[in-house]
Amino acid sequence: MTIKAYRxxxxxxxxxxxxxxxxxxxxxxxxxxxVFHAALDNDWLRQGNDQSLFDVAKGRMAMTTxxxxxxxxxxxxxxxxxxxxxxxxxxIAMSGATPLYLSASFIxxxxxxxxxxxxxxxxxxAASRAAGVPVITGDTKVVERGKADGVFITTAGVGxxxxxxxxxxxxxxxxxxxxLSGSIGDxxxxxxxxxxxxxxDCEVVSDSAPLxxxxxxxxxxxxxxxxxxxxxxxxxxxxxxxxxxxxxxxxFRIEESAIPVKPEVAAACELLGLxxxxxxxxxxxxxxxxxxxxxxxxxxxxxxxLGRDAAIIGAAVEDDRRxxxxxxxxxxARIVDWxxxxxxxxxx
Amino acid sequence: MKYVDEYRDGxxxxxxxxxxxxxxxxxxxYRFMEFxxxxxxxxxxxxxxxxxxxxxxxxxxxxxxxxxLPIGRIDAAIALARNPKVTLCTYADLMRVPASGGMSxxxxxxxxxxxxxxYSTLDAIxxxxxxxxxxxxxxxxxxxxxxxxxxxxxxxAAQKKLSNFSVFxxxxxxxxxxxxxxxxxxxxxxxxxxxxPSHVSAVIGVRPYRFVAEQFGKPIVISGFEPLxxxxxxxxxxxxxxxxxxxxxxxxxxxxxxxxxxxxxxxVADIFELRDSFEWRGLGEVPSSxxxxxxxxxxxxxxxxxxxxxxxxxxxxxxxxxxxxxxAKRPHDCxxxxxxxxxxxPMGSCMVSSEGACAAQWTYRxxxxxxxxx
Amino acid sequence: xxxxxxLPEQMAKVSLDGVTKAISVALVDDVCVGxxxxxHVGFALSKVxxxxxERTLAMIREFAxxxx
Numbered sequence: 001m002t003i004k005a006y007r008x009x010x011x012x013x014x015x016x017x018x019x020x021x022x023x024x025x026x027x028x029x030x031x032x033x034x035v036f037h038a039a040l041d042n043d044w045l046r047q048g049n050d051q052s053l054f055d056v057a058k059g060r061m062a063m064t065t066x067x068x069x070x071x072x073x074x075x076x077x078x079x080x081x082x083x084x085x086x087x088x089x090x091x092i093a094m095s096g097a098t099p100l101y102l103s104a105s106f107i108x109x110x111x112x113x114x115x116x117x118x119x120x121x122x123x124x125x126a127a128s129r130a131a132g133v134p135v136i137t138g139d140t141k142v143v144e145r146g147k148a149d150g151v152f153i154t155t156a157g158v159g160x161x162x163x164x165x166x167x168x169x170x171x172x173x174x175x176x177x178x179x180l181s182g183s184i185g186d187x188x189x190x191x192x193x194x195x196x197x198x199x200x201d202c203e204v205v206s207d208s209a210p211l212x213x214x215x216x217x218x219x220x221x222x223x224x225x226x227x228x229x230x231x232x233x234x235x236x237x238x239x240x241x242x243x244x245x246x247x248x249x250x251x252f253r254i255e256e257s258a259i260p261v262k263p264e265v266a267a268a269c270e271l272l273g274l275x276x277x278x279x280x281x282x283x284x285x286x287x288x289x290x291x292x293x294x295x296x297x298x299x300x301x302x303x304x305x306l307g308r309d310a311a312i313i314g315a316a317v318e319d320d321r322r323x324x325x326x327x328x329x330x331x332x333a334r335i336v337d338w339x340x341x342x343x344x345x346x347x348x
Numbered sequence: 349m350k351y352v353d354e355y356r357d358g359x360x361x362x363x364x365x366x367x368x369x370x371x372x373x374x375x376x377x378y379r380f381m382e383f384x385x386x387x388x389x390x391x392x393x394x395x396x397x398x399x400x401x402x403x404x405x406x407x408x409x410x411x412x413x414x415x416x417l418p419i420g421r422i423d424a425a426i427a428l429a430r431n432p433k434v435t436l437c438t439y440a441d442l443m444r445v446p447a448s449g450g451m452s453x454x455x456x457x458x459x460x461x462x463x464x465x466x467y468s469t470l471d472a473i474x475x476x477x478x479x480x481x482x483x484x485x486x487x488x489x490x491x492x493x494x495x496x497x498x499x500x501x502x503x504x505a506a507q508k509k510l511s512n513f514s515v516f517x518x519x520x521x522x523x524x525x526x527x528x529x530x531x532x533x534x535x536x537x538x539x540x541x542x543x544x545p546s547h548v549s550a551v552i553g554v555r556p557y558r559f560v561a562e563q564f565g566k567p568i569v570i571s572g573f574e575p576l577x578x579x580x581x582x583x584x585x586x587x588x589x590x591x592x593x594x595x596x597x598x599x600x601x602x603x604x605x606x607x608x609x610x611x612x613x614x615x616v617a618d619i620f621e622l623r624d625s626f627e628w629r630g631l632g633e634v635p636s637s638x639x640x641x642x643x644x645x646x647x648x649x650x651x652x653x654x655x656x657x658x659x660x661x662x663x664x665x666x667x668x669x670x671x672x673x674x675x676a677k678r679p680h681d682c683x684x685x686x687x688x689x690x691x692x693x694p695m696g697s698c699m700v701s702s703e704g705a706c707a708a709q710w711t712y713r714x715x716x717x718x719x720x721x722x
Numbered sequence: 723x724x725x726x727x728x729l730p731e732q733m734a735k736v737s738l739d740g741v742t743k744a745i746s747v748a749l750v751d752d753v754c755v756g757x758x759x760x761x762h763v764g765f766a767l768s769k770v771x772x773x774x775x776e777r778t779l780a781m782i783r784e785f786a787x788x789x790x
């Protein structure tokens with residue numbers, strides 16, 4: 001008589017990750033199959049190899065890597081799983097390249113709830129499918145209790161760059177126009193609202209989203225007139241503009257009244273003593289373009305669901321001090337600086 | 349945001365700026381000190397000085413409690429936090445202030461001291477209740493706005509009989525500091541009038557400022573801290589000077605009454621008493637300018653409970669904070685400003701807090717003075 | 723900030739454009755739902771006098787040369 005092999009199901013509802021799940025044995029294989037492959041399912045993962053192969057088109061490829069340590073893991077509008085997909089896709093997209101594939105490695109703390117892990121994997125799978133960018137390879141490690149805050153995710157992404165498009169942070173020139181795709185501060189405020197020690201309530205939702213569709217429309221509209229794009233994540237719009245000012249050796253002059261900020265985000269920042277310019281975004285981008293391309297670019301952005309509130313917020317100027325200066329809605333001028341230190345830990 | 353946005357209206361600002369330019373007499377200068385750090389911050393952040401006529405100048409005063417706290421008191425707080433039994437609770441603003449030997453609260457925390465940032469004194473009480481084995485010491489700083497919340501915490505601790513709660517008290521008084529500045533006039537300081545603090549006045553009312561007009565002959569206007577409030581207060585000061593009046597006026601009537609918040613004042617009077625003298629960073633010893641816990645509440649005094657000693661720590665000799673806090677010099681008059689001394693590496697008190705004159709100037713307005721590439 | 727709910731132990735919930743927070747009203751007497759308060763470090767320090775607020779704005783508008 002043959003004995004049918006019995007494999008006890010993972011208790012996703014009540015079980016926890018333990019050290020055996022990272023040991024490379026049967027338990028780990030089951031975790032990977034029942035949690036990760038189930039959620040991320042695609043041809044590559046089904047092959048079950050330590051690497052995945054894909055054909056390479058001619059031309060230039062783009063590659064990026066990212067780590068996600070956001071706390072709390074679940075926040076209004078997303079979680080660490082969807083954030084990992086969007087953040088990596090966006091890093092590739094900012095070069096104008098089309099994102100193709102992602103990798104994801106998980107470092108999980110002993111004792112982490114399997115239900116939470118499944119939820120994160122599901123969310124990552126959904127985000128990946130919605131973006132059309134599959135996670136084709138991954139890794140899993142488990143560390144002792146206390147050595148990782150729940151779960152950390154590291155990703156890599158690859159994409160293919162269109163011919164003739166050379167975007168870079170050092171390409172802004174005096175006279176170029178600065179565009180912003182929508183309201184700032186949403187993600188940071190949404191994450192902060194769930195931090196226990198801050199104790200404020202609001203309905204703000206993270207703007208976490210994949211921007212490669214918007215980018216494709218923008219590239220089609222502006223082509224070689226596009227100098228660069230960047231997504232203002234950690235440090236907010238202020239950090240991104242200062243980075244580019246330094247890289248390009250220009251200054252920026254922006255108008256506060258042109259920068260979209262949702263009323264609830266403004267109110268939360270008011271309450272916390274923060275400036276929306278310093279708060280993280282995960283579904284917005286800035287673009288610098290030659291002035292003649294600006295109207296068409298703005299139109300293309302506004303036509304896309306992720307760019308409805310797009311606006312021209314200023315311009316690059318000659319400035320060997322590389323200042324980012326803003327005219328406040330009140331009428332006076334002030335500098336928009338990098339923040340001295342981290343406002344609050346682990347927004348992304 | 350109601351009661352906020354209306355006072356940030358750019359169009360009204362332009363109108364006020366035009367009218368102000370019309371009444372400012374061209375044959376004289378107007379020099380006004382805004383005492384409160386919150387005003388310094390608002391003026392810099394909104395670029396308000398761009399809307400003033402060139403002969404109306406703002407001088408930044410010492411009303412920033414982080415800025416005027418002597419290094420020795422932070423050294424003492426760090427020593428307290430290093431006591432393994434102690435949980436030191438502090439407002440976030442103090443975390444990065446550099447103390448002696450390159451130490452700070454945030455560095456002490458990284459090295460293992462139990463230091464926790466709180467938003468309110470009630471958070472510290474909650475920690476004391478939740479962790480009875482810990483000695484919870486609250487690092488209390490601030491002018492008359494922040495003192496009533498500390499008083500309430502001590503009262504709550506007494507009511508709940510919390511034997512593990514104490515306060516390291518560094519509360520200071522606004523009128524005393526104004527008096528010290530006015531008394532040092534003539535040492536390079538020329539002030540024609542004061543923009544008076546918002547929240548402090550909501551607590552202490554209007555009366556305590558009378559000596560500024562009556563004894564020292566300077567007009568003072570209590571101002572709200574939205575930019576339009578500040579502009580209107582400047583208008584009122586210019587009008588007083590033009591009309592040779594010298595009065596205490598209240599622009600912030602929507603929050604400040606003549607008597608102030610009597611309930612808050614009573615709480616403070618019950619729990620605290622005046623110290624004979626207290627050292628202010630940049631101003632030296634100022635008599636009757638600070639508070640300590642009364643004997644009746646001595647059990648909650650961290651200084652007594654832990655025999656706290658305040659080392660005598662000196663500021664960098666090239667630092668011009670003293671002169672800047674009194675209004676005798678401006679940030680860019682200091683050799684260290686923007687070179688050695690920046691918000692990331694503050695040398696003196698004016699740079700450590702975002703409300704300090706040097707920090708505000710550097711963060712928001714250094715395009716006025718910086719000639720070299722950053 | 724507007725008081726939207728009174729809570730036990732001299733606390734209250736305030737709202738600013740949909741963002742809410744619990745704060746202490748122990749320092750201000752007779753607060754009601756609908757009152758506006760000035761806040762500092764988690765405590766209400768005084769009520770906002772609506773009439774005075776209007777008066778201040780009217781003065782500003784007059785000086786600015788615009789009619790309200």
